[in-house]
């Protein structure tokens with residue numbers, strides 16, 4: 001199967017449940033399956049991008065902080081997909097380009113790439129946290145139509161941008177989850193129709209103090225929606241699972257081998 005991963009930066013589990021009516025409709029009608037995910041520590045972006053794509057905790061993949069700029073050095077989804085002849089694509093923040101394509105990022109050379117020798121073969125990268133989510137989702141939708149990638153990463157920054165500026169205890173942050181939900185309602189049906197399994201999750205959450213990085217539930221708990229192309233989900237499992245299961249789950253959905261480094265089992 002092909003996979004779209006929507007990694008909404010700083011999407012809290014509880015806010016998604018309250019504010020994302022389209023996704024929750026798919027769960028309520030058992031056209032999808034929902035879990036809560038207990039995120040790894042520290043609850044920071046670059047370390048968690050790597051955790052989500054390697055199934056490894058920070059001390060094992062070595063991307064300890066946002067300031068650590070280098071390519072991934074352990075087995076990851078993009079690498080395993082490309083080595084097995086699959087096509088990869090991402091509309092994402094430029095830290096993804098640094099982790100899987102080239103570090104440091106060259107804004108002119110690396111912002112838009114179509115190169116089968118790269119791990120992210122079709123990349124559309126942005127650098128400002130204020131980059132509009134609508135443009136990001138449309139760039140991803142265009143990649144899906146043009147290249148039919150086997151693995152497509154969609155990485156909007158809107159929740160994180162608002163959370164960092166006004167905090168998560170605000171109408172702005174909460175309402176933006178609904179904005180993303182509406183953007184998804186306009187794109188997910190097409191992706192399902194094209195045979196994709198769509199996963200929606202977050203890298204970490206957001207506190208009322210405009211921050212993340214700590215250990216509390218608000219910054220640690222993120223949702224995981226799994227939407228199969230043929231329906232037939234389990235609804236809300238009310239289970240809490242480890243974030244380390246996301247990578248092996250994606251590889252299993254793609255029909256790719258799970259490397260020995262990923263020790264947590266894929267979700268059934």
Ligand SMILES: [Zn+2]
Pocket residue numbers: 009010044045046160203204
């Ligand atoms: Zn983040």
